[in-house]
Structure formats: structure tokens, C-alpha cells
Amino acid sequence: MITVKQVIVAPLNLFLKTLGVDVLHFWALLSAKLKIDFRRPPNSFQSAGKKQTLIKQLFIYAFLGAMVVFSLYRISDMMLQFSVFFTFLIVFEGTILLTEFTGVLFDENENQILLPRPVSSRTLLLVRLVHILVYMSYIAITLSLPFAIYLAINHGLLSVAFIIGVLLCAWFTLILAVGFYMSLSKFVSAERFKDVLNYFQIALAVVIMASYQLVPHFMEGANVESLMFKQAWWAYLLPSAWFAGLTKVIGGLAVSSDWVYAATALCVSLLGSVLLIRKLSSGFTSIISESGTGIQREVKPVEIKSAKGWKNKLLSILCISEVEQTGWRLTMSHIRGDRKLKQQVYPMFAYSLIMVVAFLKPEINDFSAYIQELATSSKYLLFVLTGFFGTLGVGVIPFTDTPKASWIYEMAATNKKYHIQSGAVKAMLFTFFLPLQLLYLIPIIWIWGFAVLPYVFLGSGLSVVLAILLVRIQNNPLPFSQGREMVNKGEYTLRMFLGMLMVGVIIGLVYLVSLAHMGVGIGLCVVMPLFISLSYRTIRNR
Known part of the structure; x- marks a missing residue:
């Protein structure tokens, strides 16, 4: 007898096979990763368990999302509201991905278990992407929850369409960043990849933070209530506009231009996934295997000296x-x-x-x-x-x-x-x-x-x-x-x-x-x- 779970998973398995991923390996590895996550002893907030720790973090993210709502409710144009929020979401999740989840993507701690086994680069990369997506989705939904409640009060079921757009936006942010990483790996050796990636992450994180802090100040003094989303040619190049249009299409409030935005969001997300897994994933196992052996610095023992010289005198003080x-x-x-x-x-x-x-x-x-x-x-x-x-x-x-x-x-x-x-x-x-x-x-x-x-x-x-x-x-x-x-x-x-x-x-x-x-x-x-x-x-x- 076919279960509900099998009915839900069947289309996903078909998509996984289209990407060239081993379905059995994928579900086994993903299930193991998620189980291990919540069995390790907690560190953050010293809570009684992983789930409590995660809930406490998400509560704070919801508070940050509420602060964003106080800034957006003054904007009367719905398209501009959505575009500004999705810009915030992409920047915020991109920052977290750059600073904290890249280590999960290229983690070499599992090398001794996985690399000797017949797990393909496509399967291993997608497992880690979905693993990260689970946590990025938690964060994205929690950040978006106050705005979704605001939409539910004023526009009803539009909030459901908004949550769908948020989840797709989280996936887009992930494949955009990882797609760049894997493209970068084609131009540098596996031994130097993490060093180059490290400097790039630092530079890009600074650019993101600079944009996040400085751009709003250019809008100060403007009449926010009268601002409208401008349908210019360059607007079709903005990812935030794509997901704003997608939200309006799903919510039944679309105009002609919104269909173009929605189609762009779906096509870029789908084609980006296929390109990343089928083309750019080759060599992923080589990257994590080389990073685990080729760039570890030599750790020299620390020699404790008596206090002499100005540095040691300062240290003794x-x-x-x-x-x-x-x-x-x-x-x-x-x-x-x-x-x-x-x-x-x-x-x-x-x-x-x-x-x-x-x-x-x-x-x-x-x-x-x-x-x-x-x-x-x-x-x-x-x-x-x-x-x-x-x-x-x-x-x-x-x-x-x-x-x-x-x-x-x-x-x-x-x-x-x-x-x-x-x-x-x-x-x-x-x-x-x-x-x-x-x-x-x-x-x-x-x-x-x-x-x-x-x-x-x-x-x-x-x-x-x-x-x-x-x-x-x-x-x-x-x-x-x-x-x-x-x-x-x-x-x-x-x-x-x-x-x-x-x-x-x-x-x-x-x-x-x-x-x-x-x-x-x-x-x-x-x-x-x-x-x-x-x-x-x-x-x-x-």
C-alpha cells in the first residue's frame, strides 16, 4: 500500500534522479546528518537540548523580523514592500551563509567515512546543500513570520504565498553562493581553494555589510509613503524583485510584469540547481579531501619562556x-x-x-x-x-x-x-x-x-x-x-x-x-x- 510519505517523496526522487543523484545514498546521508545534529550536547545558550537551543535563537530572529516590519508598513506600494523585504532576507541569509555555514559545506571531518565509499560528488554536494537549507529555512521563516502575520491580517492568504516565496528565496541564496564557490574551484587548485575562498569571504562579507548599512541612508529624507516600485529595465535583474513578483502571482495579485518576475525566479532557481549539481559539482570530493590534508598548518609547541624582553614584560604585567x-x-x-x-x-x-x-x-x-x-x-x-x-x-x-x-x-x-x-x-x-x-x-x-x-x-x-x-x-x-x-x-x-x-x-x-x-x-x-x-x-x- 502506498503511503502518504511515498506520494510526497516520489516527485522529489524523480527530480533527484534528473540531477544525477543517487536517491538511496541521498536520503540515508541526509537522515544521518539531521539525527546527529540533535544528538550532540548543546553549546550555545547552555540549554537542555539542541531543540531548545534552536528555538531560543529563532525567537531572537523573529524579534529582528518584527523590527523590519515596523520599517515596511509605512510603504504603501506592495511590490516595493516585498522587494525591500526580500533584499533584507537575501543579505541577512547570505551573511550567515558566508560567515557560518561555509564550514559545514566544506567540512572534512567526515572524509574517513565517506570518501572510501562509492558516494558521488553530486550526491554528497546535494546532501550538504539540503542539510544547510534546513537551517537556513528555519531562519528565513522565523525572520519572515512577523511580516507574514502582518500580511495575514491585511491580505489573508497572501501570507501563504509569501512563505513559499521566502523558502524559494532561501534556496536561491544558497545555490548562488555555492555556485560561485564551485566555479571558483575550477580556477584554483584544491590545495589553495580554501585559502582563496577565505579571503573572498572576508571581502564579500564586508561589501554586504557596507551595502546593508549605507544604502538605507541614501533613502533618508525621502517620503516613504509615496515611494513606488519603478518598472525599469534594470528591475528585471534584481533577485528581490523576482521573488516579490512570484509572491504576487501565487497570491493572485499579479500584473503583467509580475509574471515575468515570477518566471525568472522559477527558471533561475531550477536551472541554477541543475547547473550546480550536474556541472559544477564535479571535483567536490577532491576539494574536501585535499582541504583535509593539504592545508593544515604545522602546529609548533608553545615554549613557555621566562619574562624577558618588552613583550614578555608586558605579558607578565x-x-x-x-x-x-x-x-x-x-x-x-x-x-x-x-x-x-x-x-x-x-x-x-x-x-x-x-x-x-x-x-x-x-x-x-x-x-x-x-x-x-x-x-x-x-x-x-x-x-x-x-x-x-x-x-x-x-x-x-x-x-x-x-x-x-x-x-x-x-x-x-x-x-x-x-x-x-x-x-x-x-x-x-x-x-x-x-x-x-x-x-x-x-x-x-x-x-x-x-x-x-x-x-x-x-x-x-x-x-x-x-x-x-x-x-x-x-x-x-x-x-x-x-x-x-x-x-x-x-x-x-x-x-x-x-x-x-x-x-x-x-x-x-x-x-x-x-x-x-x-x-x-x-x-x-x-x-x-x-x-x-x-x-x-x-x-x-x-
């Missing part, structure tokens, strides 16, 4: 014990050699600079008058927010591609195990946070003078305290003791948004202090090192 110095040196070694760590942390410098431009909005035409006006404002506090990006590297300290070496933590003959973690946090803040703060002192002093420095130092100190306390509150594991696994996907981006909200509270507190006598700000700056020291103690005394 910053760290209270030799164990903490070991955590510092271990982290510095990873910063120099860990490619994925660079990929996650280095773009934050560029993000921070982009945020400065986005918030300050310099007037090029009358720059001198702009500077004079800026000097009378309190916008120097925005540098506290942009400087916070330098603390985000603390969140990636526990993760590495070689977590098996963490057994040494349990074997070490010391009762100061968490001094290693505090040393690692200090190394991250010294390497990424301090340079940003020193860089921003130049424009701050030039525009606002020395009088605002107590408040800038106070905000920076509170940001450091926040970063340290988050390590303790979230019970972060010891440095480089956890694998980069699916459980953490989406969490890094989530932490960035949550941290920015908390820094907003810090800015408000610093602004209130600035309204009081300057002596209050100076006094708080004097005691700030004590607060930072006590924060580090909460880590060491775990």
Missing part, C-alpha cells in the same frame, strides 16, 4: 599567573594560524568602520560646517557602539577544527584551569578591541577635544566588562575545546545583534553620566580597572 600567560600565547598562536578564526573576526574591523560612516553620515559638500555641527553633539558616544565590534572575537575562542587536543586540559596538573580562559580573553581584547579604540581616539580628539575622553573611556571600559561577563554568564567552554559544528551556526551573528542592543544600554548610561559634573565621569574611569579586574576574576574562579 597583563597576566597574573603563568597559566594565564599560557592561555594568552595559545590564543595568539591560533590568531596567527587559524583561517576560520580570521574569517569570523577580521571583517569586524571593516564592519566597525562602516558603522562609523553610516551613523555619522558625513556631508562632503560642506564638510567644515558639518564638523562644527558635529562637535556640538554627543555623537562621540557612537564610537562606543562601533568599538564593540572589537570584542566579538571573544565569542569564537572556544571553537576550533581540532578539538580533540583539549584532553590536555583535564590532564594538566593545575587548579588554575580557567586562568587559560581569562588569558585567552585578554589576548583577544588586546589584539582586536584595543587597536580599534586607539584608532577612534584620533577623530574623537580632533572633533570633540579632550573633554569627552572620560566618557569615551568609560564606555569602552563597560564594553570590556560586558564582553567578559558574557563569557561567564554563558559558561563558555575552555579555549579551542569545541568543534565548529552545526549547533553553533547562527549563534555568532545572533550574539552580534544582542551585544549591540546591550551596548545601546551602556551608551544610554554613559550619556546620563555626561550630563553630570565631569568629576563623576573621571571618578568612574579611575575605578573602571577595578571593575574589569573583578570581571576577569569571575572567569578564573569558575
